[in-house]
Amino acid sequence: SQKIEQNSEALNIQEGKTATLTCNYTNYSPAYLQWYRQDPGRGPVFLLLIRENEKEKRKERLKVTFDTTLKQSLFHITASQPADSATYLCARGRSGGYQKVTFGIGTKLQVIP
């Protein structure tokens, strides 16, 4: 089965440092990976999508990488702020008109002032 594995343990990081979250997938490489932010009691908010043929994608302080050899995506937040504290979800999808997305359990990030 196609699985998405994220470290379910919380990640604590000092404000100003770079936070790095890991997402590993099993079986074949998905056409793309997505990263979402979820705050308690809220729906996820889409952050970035990276395609299989892209090695890196950036958006402001966010950077995502896609390594098909390691079957892994890394999500970086540079110059982290307390407001970045949330749970970050990784999701994999398949290309095609009908797209079903499988989510990881998410990693909770706590940025300490």
Place this chain on the structure above:
Amino acid sequence: GAVVSQHPSWVICKSGTSVKIECRSLDFQATTMFWYRQFPKQSLMLMATSNEGSKATYEQGVEKDKFLINHASLTLSTLTVTSAHPEDSSFYICSARAPGSNYGYTFGSGTRLTVV
């Protein structure tokens, strides 16, 4: 940006009653919407895919007669939890994909259902 509005944000109902949750795409048309359920400290689990004008597609293990889905227009999908029981208490979230290849899925704000 694309917005999906979900209502209500929370609901408490008695065991045996039915609850309807609405999901609307406000500024785009969604021929397909997705319904998820999330238990505490667990990942989002896809329950069903709602297709405008046709029957919903349910994931394995999800009872279609218990979780009724109606997608009557291009902007509205509803999920009705019928004969709710305490084990149905969960966080229900809908999503849709706005046009554009670089878009991820836009989620509603979720509905916290508590069955007492």
